[in-house]
Amino acid sequence: MDDLNPEFARLLAAKEARRQRLARAPFPEKIAALIGLQMMASPIQRRRGRGVVPWRIQGLRPVRAEATLMLNEEAPPYGVKLKPSGN
Amino acid sequence: MEATLRVLNELEREGLFTRYAIGGGVGAIFYMEPFLTYDLDIFVVLPATSGGLLTLGPVYGALRQRGYTEQDECVNIEGVPVQFLPAYNPLVEAALAEAVETFYETTPTRVLRAEHLAAIMLQTGRDKDRQRFATFLAEAELDRGQLEKIVQRHQLETRWKQWTT
Numbered sequence: 001m002d003d004l005n006p007e008f009a010r011l012l013a014a015k016e017a018r019r020q021r022l023a024r025a026p027f028p029e030k031i032a033a034l035i036g037l038q039m040m041a042s043p044i045q046r047r048r049g050r051g052v053v054p055w056r057i058q059g060l061r062p063v064r065a066e067a068t069l070m071l072n073e074e075a076p077p078y079g080v081k082l083k084p085s086g087n
Numbered sequence: 088m089e090a091t092l093r094v095l096n097e098l099e100r101e102g103l104f105t106r107y108a109i110g111g112g113v114g115a116i117f118y119m120e121p122f123l124t125y126d127l128d129i130f131v132v133l134p135a136t137s138g139g140l141l142t143l144g145p146v147y148g149a150l151r152q153r154g155y156t157e158q159d160e161c162v163n164i165e166g167v168p169v170q171f172l173p174a175y176n177p178l179v180e181a182a183l184a185e186a187v188e189t190f191y192e193t194t195p196t197r198v199l200r201a202e203h204l205a206a207i208m209l210q211t212g213r214d215k216d217r218q219r220f221a222t223f224l225a226e227a228e229l230d231r232g233q234l235e236k237i238v239q240r241h242q243l244e245t246r247w248k249q250w251t252t
Contacts, residue, residue, distance in 0.1 A: 031113075
């Protein structure tokens, strides 16, 4: 099997660490993140004929940046290329 | 969600069910990274009627009186579609009996233990359970020894081997 590029391995490890942190976030923050997911996904689901609606919860707390799981990737800045592995 | 749980606590106090706990996808989210789901699965122990029949009819009736409407197999309670699932077998009965007492903000509630949620995924055995199971084992803090005991007690060893090797 090919070796994993060290930079890519570091990014994967960072993703995994973030997942672990998210798994330990307070329950209400996770519910807020879930509703964020529902809001993003429901228009697509409805177009596919699935009549789903995001939860309408009053007084929902804002989600911490930590809990906005899709928006906090540690991707390299634009224009920065990953170093090739080996040699 | 807090208002939803307050209604569930009221129903329990009124004896519509003797115990409830959050399970399903939202129960799993208690222990792992959030993922997309639309229903709040609530497992309940129903009081036996004189004829020994277990029915959700009185629960739906009490909710209708409060103005909550049914949507397909769920009841919309304070903006959240809630699906009630009566304890349907010994594994779910044990899971309900040993559910964790916790708080959502300031409202008391219960969530099934991680080990029971994993065992229920094994028992249910759908594709989505299998996909969720692997991530759940990786992310949830669970007692592996306890899970293996539950797996043995409820004869889930075959699927456990299939899903973990």
